[in-house]
Amino acid sequence: MTDPVIARLLQDRAGFVARLAELVACRSVSTDPAYAEGMAAARAWWCRRLAAMGFRDVGEIAAGGHPAVTARWHGAGPDAPTLLVYGHYDVQPPDPVEAWASPPFDLTARNGRLHARGVSDDKGPSLLALEAVGAYLAVEGQLPVNVTVLLEGEEEIGSRTLATMLQGNRDRFAADAALSADGARWRADLPTMTIGTRGNMATEITLRTAAKDLHSGRYGGVAPNALHAMARLLATLHDAEGNILVAGFGEGAALVTEADRAALAAIPYDVAAHDASIGIAPSGRSNAEFLERLWLRPTLDVNGLWGGYTGAGGKTVIPAEAHAKLSMRLVPGQVPAKVAAALAVHLRAHCPKGATLDIAPTRDGTVATLLEGDHPLLVAAEGALEATTGRTPLRVRMGATLPLTDIVQRVLGIGTVMFSFATADEDFHAPNENWRETAIEEGFAAWVALLRGLEGKSRADFAAFRRE
Amino acid sequence: MTDPVIARLLQDRAGFVARLAELVACRSVSTDPAYAEGMAAARAWWCRRLAAMGFRDVGEIAAGGHPAVTARWHGAGPDAPTLLVYGHYDVQPPDPVEAWASPPFDLTARNGRLHARGVSDDKGPSLLALEAVGAYLAVEGQLPVNVTVLLEGEEEIGSRTLATMLQGNRDRFAADAALSADGARWRADLPTMTIGTRGNMATEITLRTAAKDLHSGRYGGVAPNALHAMARLLATLHDAEGNILVAGFGEGAALVTEADRAALAAIPYDVAAHDASIGIAPSGRSNAEFLERLWLRPTLDVNGLWGGYTGAGGKTVIPAEAHAKLSMRLVPGQVPAKVAAALAVHLRAHCPKGATLDIAPTRDGTVATLLEGDHPLLVAAEGALEATTGRTPLRVRMGATLPLTDIVQRVLGIGTVMFSFATADEDFHAPNENWRETAIEEGFAAWVALLRGLEGKSRADFAAFRRE
Structure with missing residues (x-):
């Protein structure tokens, strides 16, 4: 009934x-x-x-x-x-x-x-x-x-x-x-x-390389370019496999044990179908590796990136400013404020020559x-x-x-x-x-x-x- | 009178x-x-x-x-x-x-x-x-x-x-x-x-890493990020001093001779005042080095860079696309079409794993x-x-x-x-x-x-x- x-x-x-x-x-x-x-x-x-x-x-x-x-x-x-x-x-x-x-x-x-x-x-x-x-x-x-x-x-x-x-x-x-x-x-x-x-945390960064945007014919070769600096800086955050290179980023995070991995391996999951469903290159990852990356490991993603001329046509400008929005996903044990501090230390240490870095205050974040x-x-x-x-x-x-x-x-x-x-x-x-x-x-x-x-x-x- | x-x-x-x-x-x-x-x-x-x-x-x-x-x-x-x-x-x-x-x-x-x-x-x-x-x-x-x-x-x-x-x-x-x-x-x-x-040449590139933008909570750690890929790719174009790393970029360019350098050294120029006037970090360059970079050497600049969420507030997105506008200044002897070809070879060779690269057709350029x-x-x-x-x-x-x-x-x-x-x-x-x-x-x-x-x-x- x-x-x-x-x-x-x-x-x-x-x-x-x-x-x-x-x-x-x-x-x-x-x-x-x-x-x-x-x-x-x-x-x-x-x-x-x-x-x-x-x-x-x-x-x-x-x-x-x-x-x-x-x-x-x-x-x-x-x-x-x-x-x-x-x-x-x-x-x-x-x-x-x-x-x-x-x-x-x-x-x-x-x-x-x-x-x-x-x-x-x-x-x-x-x-x-x-x-x-x-x-x-x-x-x-x-x-x-x-x-x-x-x-x-x-x-x-x-x-x-x-x-x-x-x-x-x-x-x-x-x-x-x-x-x-x-x-x-x-x-x-x-x-x-x-x-x-997972918890999260977000911030925004700005790089400045000159007092104003500059003409690439008048200054090209002798003025630094904020977009080049931003690319160099962001490229230091991950290795080619996407692993985070920020020292101290994972401090306090629960270690992934062999028991965790065994439990993950027991969950059926078609990784190849997943990759195809969102149109990404096949990762070749196992169930366990895939689920570990998704559930048990933190992330650091650039969510937005912009600077210079982005309208129709071209503009021969050397941009003086570049901006990026970053956010992180955190796992049990990570303390958002400590993660933000580790990220700030990394960014300052890797700020390219000729650029000044501004890091927006992060909100509290979520564990x-x-x-x-x-x-x-x-x-x-x-x-x-x-x-x-x-x-x-x-x-x-x-x-x-x-x-x-x-x-x-x-x-x-x-x-x-x-x-x-x-x-x-x-x-x-x-x-x-x-x-x-x-x-x-x-x-x-x-x-x-x-x-x-x-x-x-x-x-x-x-x-x-x-x-x- | x-x-x-x-x-x-x-x-x-x-x-x-x-x-x-x-x-x-x-x-x-x-x-x-x-x-x-x-x-x-x-x-x-x-x-x-x-x-x-x-x-x-x-x-x-x-x-x-x-x-x-x-x-x-x-x-x-x-x-x-x-x-x-x-x-x-x-x-x-x-x-x-x-x-x-x-x-x-x-x-x-x-x-x-x-x-x-x-x-x-x-x-x-x-x-x-x-x-x-x-x-x-x-x-x-x-x-x-x-x-x-x-x-x-x-x-x-x-x-x-x-x-x-x-x-x-x-x-x-x-x-x-x-x-x-x-x-x-x-x-x-x-x-x-x-x-x-100097001559010039311009192009625009797009990197794609997925069929659509993805939520960083649902895919963070298992999906590639087009902005990370773009940062890695652009970071390969120059060394830390801003010198171009693209093989074949300067093919045919008139070599800068010692006589050229002597002539440049004879032109009075206050490089420190120049750097201060546009608010860039002091380069410490001599007259001759400064003028050589500005007049006798080619450049490669990113004029615009964008992708992901760039509006007010934050958005926890993994962007599927990233875009960059690039332009070059050329010196006597460089052939624009050959420069464009060398750049394309470099970009394809350094395109990060998991990303596909699209290079817009370049216009003829100017010698x-x-x-x-x-x-x-x-x-x-x-x-x-x-x-x-x-x-x-x-x-x-x-x-x-x-x-x-x-x-x-x-x-x-x-x-x-x-x-x-x-x-x-x-x-x-x-x-x-x-x-x-x-x-x-x-x-x-x-x-x-x-x-x-x-x-x-x-x-x-x-x-x-x-x-x-």
């Missing part, structure tokens, strides 16, 4: 997609102030929807940055656990817009996938989660746990004010565990639970996280996945960063389970971001199964996992 | 500056199609002015690119020499506009200099030249030589169609020598004649030039400078390129004398381009003296210097 909550959700499937189209039409790009109107529109949309679902205390809350949307249903009583259900309404910039096959803010169905900026990261998955909770509440008249909703507006810019906002509202957000609708399933063909994330294997919410989530897919989920990690996991642990003393129905091949942060349509049915079933699995749980079950 | 032509010019000095302001207000940027209207406005302005001066056959002439403005006064008779007086009405892009202290297309006087894009390169110097010729014609009723005016619209984009245009109109442009109002005096404190130019020491127009020009400055001009070269010199030699079989009253420190091609106000009086005097010095010359005097 079909679960009546799932029946209700499936009956309204078209309504769900229509609401998702409204939500992605809100251009909520958090990194660029030009999109402020879209950010406000997304918040207003969510407030209306949460109120309609029966949530109380619906509103916005901020600590100097983009406000979060929050709401509560605390009708399960003081002995029931409280879950902080998390998602984010902000998205990455759509650039380069010309690379999109359909307009980035118009939800477009194509080849079994819905396309739009933010559809997979994280508007689809977060709407899916809360629609399931709302349907449960509508059908059953109550939820098995107390729920506090937190929809962040700064996930794509490193959750700048989330810690401050939670710190200033600890009572409002007090919970026994966090349940994230963000974070992405590793892949579509295998049920997995993600138990760890990597790893969840306990017997955490009751993790076990319940694994049970829900097993019940709806018929397969035991594999425990995996993710190469990406969820600042939430680190912040709620530090501020609220709780662990986070990621229960997302996005999948990692859906071009987050790139043109043509998309979301499998099948995730809708799978996600409805799993979220309802998880709520069913939490029936009868009490706060006491979570006591051992608090991290004061 | 003041020369009546000079008296007339000085009396109308304010009118000259007002006309120059009108001319620089025409936004004649040739490299970017967005400026087509400004290009047309500059041509229309020149046609009106040349007709008002008494030139005949005033009009535009084109060969598939931006039209040139041309005009003639051939009343000196068939035995008098014909001079092709050259300038250009196109200018460099004003970018970065925010670095200008006054709007780039508003002529602004400040600290004894006029500021605007193109004021020095080449609108001021070309207007100066033709106003002097026009005043001579008005006062004397005739000129000592036949004059054909050629104001090019593609000097800043490598004179793409100039050769074709001259080739198709050889009778119209037949002359005994070319006299250029472009080319820049080397410096303000010393009368000099520029007898040689370096060197004028005969006893050319009658050179000797007359030196005489005019000596008469007006009281000092014997030094023969120097320039590090920049004047495609004209190469093209009129190849197509019309004549040499070019550069007689410009721009000076090399006037920030051509950079923000805050400017032109010394004193160049106006100096230029008027010298151009009139040169015309006086050509009185009595015949075509026969130039016969030995034709280069069929």
Whole structure:
């Protein structure tokens, strides 16, 4: 017999997609102030929807940055656990817009996938989660746990004010565990639970070689070129295989053991297919090497590089300035401030002759996280996945960063389970971001199964996992 | 007693500056199609002015690119020499506009200099030249030589169609020598004649490492980064001292001899002051080494470099594409096509693992030039400078390129004398381009003296210097 909550959700499937189209039409790009109107529109949309679902205390809350949307249903009583259900309404910039096959803010169905900026990261998955909770509440008249909703507006810019906002509202957000609708399933063909994330850190550097741009005919041969200097400097960061050459970069990082490598080798993965799917040259790496690089080793990437004349035609200029944006992914044990310091030492030591280096102050960064294997919410989530897919989920990690996991642990003393129905091949942060349509049915079933699995749980079950 | 032509010019000095302001207000940027209207406005302005001066056959002439403005006064008779007086009405892009202290297309006087894009390169110097010729014609009723005016619209984009245009109109442009109002005096404190130019060559390269931009959390560590590849590739082009490492790059180049070095050492030059004037780290180079690098050695500069996210804030992207614009300055003996081939071989050989390289087709390029020491127009020009400055001009070269010199030699079989009253420190091609106000009086005097010095010359005097 079909679960009546799932029946209700499936009956309204078209309504769900229509609401998702409204939500992605809100251009909520958090990194660029030009999109402020879209950010406000997304918040207003969510407030209306949460109120309609029966949530109380619906509103916005901020600590100097983009406000979060929050709401509560605390009708399960003081002995029931409280879950902080998390998602984010902000998205990455759509650039380069010309690379999109359909307009980035118009939800477009194509080849079994819905396309739009933010559809997979994280508007689809977060709407899916809360629609399931709302349907449960509508059908059953109550939820098995107390729920506090937190929809962040700064996930794509490193959750700048989330810690401050939670710190200033600890009572409002007090919970026994966090349940994230963000974070992405590793892949579509295998049920997995993600138990760890990499941290991150970002900075920007500028090199200057002259007081002004110079004409290459008048100064060519006698003036240094900032772009040459930048190329020389960036070329010192990695070897030809892409390994990081910054001394002290990995200080404190958990060593990768032979047991780790054996566990990775046991996870089936077609590396050649992966390489082909993103159009990169075949790496020839084994499963274990691939997963080790993706999950257990840090990275250092140049995300943007620019200087000189970049318009149409040519310009015979010797550029006086060059700029680069850099970001890093960190593994458990790495301390962001120490990583930033090691990078700064390297950059200063390798700054080419004739150039002066300016390193922008780094933000705090985010540490990597790893969840306990017997955490009751993790076990319940694994049970829900097993019940709806018929397969035991594999425990995996993710190469990406969820600042939430680190912040709620530090501020609220709780662990986070990621229960997302996005999948990692859906071009987050790139043109043509998309979301499998099948995730809708799978996600409805799993979220309802998880709520069913939490029936009868009490706060006491979570006591051992608090991290004061 | 003041020369009546000079008296007339000085009396109308304010009118000259007002006309120059009108001319620089025409936004004649040739490299970017967005400026087509400004290009047309500059041509229309020149046609009106040349007709008002008494030139005949005033009009535009084109060969598939931006039209040139041309005009003639051939009343000196068939035995008098014909001079092709050259300038250009196109200018460099004003970018970065925010670095200008006054709007780039508003002529602004400040600290004894006029500021605007193109004021020095080449609108001021070309207007100066033709106003002097026009005043001579008005006062004397005739000129000592036949004059054909050629104001090019593609000097800043490598004179793409100039050769074709001259080739198709050889009778119209037949002359005994070319006299250029472009080319820049080397410096303000010393009368000099520029007898040689460097050639040039430009290309653009693209590296691709994946089919699309990738999220650094999902792919960081397992996907190559196009910006890393570009940095590695560009870092192979020069050593730490800026010397070019491309094998075969200098093939055919005239060797720098000890005699060359001795001649350079005899030219006074304050290298430390030069370095300080453009805000570069002190090079510690001698006169001779400095001038050798600037005049007698080729260069290879990256003029623009870009890829990934370059907007506000950060974006955790692994860019799939990186782009660079490159240009070269060539010395006598280097063949542009061979230089381009050597560069392509180097780039392909050093293309990093995992990246594919695309090299845009190079245009033909321009060879370096060197004028005969006893050319009658050179000797007359030196005489005019000596008469007006009281000092014997030094023969120097320039590090920049004047495609004209190469093209009129190849197509019309004549040499070019550069007689410009721009000076090399006037920030051509950079923000805050400017032109010394004193160049106006100096230029008027010298151009009139040169015309006086050509009185009595015949075509026969130039016969030995034709280069069929």
